[in-house]
Amino acid sequence: MRINKLLSNYGICSRKEANRIIEEGRIIVNGVKCITGQWVEETDDILLDNVPIKRKEKVYILLNKPVGVTCTAKEDVENNIISYLNYPEYIFPVGRLDKESQGLILLTNDGDLANKILESDNYHEKEYIVTLDKPYDDSFIDRMSSGVEIGDIKTRPCVLKKIDDITYSIILTQGLNKQIRKMSRTFGYKVIKLERIRIMNIKIDGLEYGKWRYVNNEEFKF
Template identity: 50%
Template sequence: MSKITRAFCIDNKEISREKNRDLTPIRLNKYLSDSGFCSRREADRLVEQGKVFVNDEVALMGQKILCTDIVKVEDKVIIREKQQILIALNKPVGIECTSDMKNPDNIIDFVGYHKRIYPIGRLDKNSQGLILLTNDGAFVNGILKASNYHEKEYIVTVDKKITDDFIKKMSQGVEILNQKTRPCRVSKISNNTFNIVLTQGLNRQIRRMCEALGYNVQKLKRIRIVNIEMGNMPVGAYRNVTEEELNKLKKICGI
């Protein structure tokens, strides 16, 4: 099979979610995050350093502004992104979930989206499947916050026969990275393939759990993040998340 060098969109509908937000005060750090300029944490750091200005006055920590205000970081005017973007990609093996443009396998170049977006969380280079990308920091915070216990579902193929004991131990939690993983739902699909639903996202968690029990992962595919499902989307394809999916996700994540 030839290597997929560029993602492709399987719908041509640009979903616009314009909101009349001009008269609604928002925190300055959220404004900067929504603009795609930086994270909220980085925004706070810039404010502390006196590099952020609102209507040509030095910004204050925790300040609220209107979208009609003029925000500058040093001499650059920052425009808040009006269109809320959330896309679902079936990431191929070999693509890295990084925004580092110096990395030749970075996901941003692979998708080639016409506006600035970044991945929500990660899916390791050797894994395939669903990854969400956005321009809105609220989605990142809402989906990735560990205390929210949001579900992510995977199909995993290992190198030997799956036993009842393996399923039981995986379900109860496994000691990795000096901690025991949260209990999770695990079900056998075939002799060497199983389905697993996690509510946490430790580094290479499934691979480490399997290795701790004497198994090696041969194939790992993520098929769901919270309520967003990959379905039959081809490898390398992406689509806009539907309005219905978006509204449900916001409700679940408290966005």
């Protein structure tokens, strides 16, 4: 695999950060200075700042994200999720939860697991509680459940349940950008609150707003 993918898989840094480290001449592979995009094997002798690299212990964190925090690892973005969490090791958010939304977001240094969760073809469930700006009727539930044309894409059928006149729960198996907001807007409704409460078997139950905890192995059974 390429050196930047290896460093990311080992939980050392992002692929972008790996390129910067390589350009600074800090990576040595089998006694030779590494170049950007170089292919390596795990059996190679790879040094970072003259110290052999090794896999970091995998970290899995669940954050009850507040509104206003942006799900990016980019340092130049104000109030980004990495700065908000201020975790001492390299981690990154798995997917996104838009700035105006709140609730469950996963952060990890495990690139392989992140890819499995994000792969659309795996049909992993994500559950949300949605509050609208005005009451809806039963036809709204039926039409949303059947799939909605947003732009040139029709969303997958999904599961909706009524909570009250302006609130519903929705279970998606895909993660289009601002999907729920766009789906609701198609029928003339504005989302005024959106909270993710579950990803697969991982639930936000009992976790205070703005707080985080580690995810246990049982929760990753899927």
